[in-house]
Amino acid sequence: MKQAGEGKETEIVVNRLVRSRRKTVSLIIGEGAELVVRAPLRMAMRDIERVVREKGDWIRKNQELMRRRGASAPERMYAEGEPFLWMGRNLRIALSPDESDVRREDGLLLVPDLPVEQRRLLVTRWYVGEARRVLTERVRIWSALMGLPCDRLTISMANRRWGSCNGHANLSFTARLVMAPADVIDYVVVHELAHVAHKNHGAAFWDLVGAQMPDYSLHRRWLTEHVHGMVI
Ligand SMILES: [Zn+2]
Known part of the structure; x- marks a missing residue:
């Protein structure tokens, strides 16, 4: 009582x-x-x-x-000087009348000087392309190291998850992941590849992740702490 x-x-x-x-x-x-x-x-x-x-x-x-x-997640305006994470560092948007597409140059993200909705579209497309480029490479490397296959790689615009493993070995990652540092991206790749062997989050799963990456908990923490800045 x-x-x-x-x-x-x-x-x-x-x-x-x-x-x-x-x-x-x-x-x-x-x-x-x-x-x-x-x-x-x-x-x-x-x-x-x-x-x-x-x-x-x-x-x-x-x-x-x-x-x-x-x-208070940032409301994106794709305006001059607005910071966007990429590989763990902040790029600043520079609006340019000379560009026809988004392109990175040192610490700048050059964006065509178009109306905001078109800037949103172009910046989103750039992130999807970057995610595909980076993740294709990292999955290829870790797949060989771990001896686990990836049959298909998909880049999504998912907001609630970093990656997933469907079917036998179809891996999917959110484009936002390319905002994280290389080590953190690798952690998510190792995590999803480990799901090819273990479909759950049991002890054997975490043993496999830990064997590939002993300090993985640091990378998980980075994601938890930075998730609110990882908005495209
Ligand atoms: Zn998982």
């Missing part, structure tokens, strides 16, 4: 629980402010719940932060 005053704070919902061969519990606040809990294989549910309760203040604070950041 609940006492008066209890339950005033909303209960914390665990959106996803991932068990793996690890020794401690880790909490991650995802893109949509959802709570992802990573826990050891055999840890009792009540112990996991206790950790979540103890970290309640931290979770609420960071979920609130994530929601606010989500609400």
